[in-house]
Amino acid sequence: MKMASSKPASRKKGEAKKVASQKTQRAVSSDAPSCETSLVHLENVRQVQPEVIETDSAQRMAEFFSALSDPHRLKLLSALAQQELCVCDLAAAVKMGESAVSHQLRVLRSQRLVKYRRQGRNVYYSMADDHVATIYRVVAAHLEEG
């Protein structure tokens, strides 16, 4: 085989994973060959394209799932599902460094998965709402039926 070494490509990303920007959600108006030569099923493409979720929505949703896509963060959440805990208790419970926990909690906070309150020198975190619990159940069910 050979190497690729050609185009720059230069993708762009943001909070989690940004898509191109414009033009990604343009309708298939004039152009729209399925594959360069055979225009496989143009009708299908035309039908489905307007139903494809908006780039913005896709982006926001991807960021949300991204927050759940790390085992450590899931452990943190499962701990918080039980009870309110401060950072250093959390660190001990999931066996991570406190700094790492702090960074990860920021990610969870950014998606409003956890809330927190300060009491004295400690900051107590807890689960923000029960959407997470619901999602957890559905996903667990999905993974069960291997």
Added chain:
Amino acid sequence: MKMASSKPASRKKGEAKKVASQKTQRAVSSDAPSCETSLVHLENVRQVQPEVIETDSAQRMAEFFSALSDPHRLKLLSALAQQELCVCDLAAAVKMGESAVSHQLRVLRSQRLVKYRRQGRNVYYSMADDHVATIYRVVAAHLEEG
């Protein structure tokens, strides 16, 4: 100054994001200082620790969410939620290269989010089950109430 100075840690990753391996889920038996000096709330830690999800489960679930953590894959899924489509139609519908689509479909397949069948030269993909739809709804609801 000073800081946490826990341990080397040496993380390991795989399919999506692997956690250490063993030792991450060990109970807080003999050791277990919350923070080196003050053992903040040892009781809480002891209480919560057994409820923290297993490393394996966390890992599998993280991989699942990982598959949903990309805007392009979410777009592909939203297209497939409408109807069965072949790879090159999908590529046209979401405006991606066919190779990229193929790579992404593999990710979705690995989490059994889509299924496929071959017909002649084409391969038709469709949504595997409706857990995805459920999850989508819950997440959408969560994002709505910003």
Added chain:
DNA sequence: CGCACACCTGAACAGTCTTTCAGATGTAAA
């Protein structure tokens, strides 16, 4: 058979994520 086409796969690059280290901020107690 041999070509064309749809799709898949591997390697490489560039961008992103997660951890750690070091230091900064905020709060409480001496």
Added chain:
DNA sequence: TTTACATCTGAAAGACTGTTCAGGTGTGCG
């Protein structure tokens, strides 16, 4: 105020992700 402590934040290193390019596999047609 000064000191100690809990937590946060920024930078850097290393691993991972997603795209593209080039080529490989499988299927149908001439």
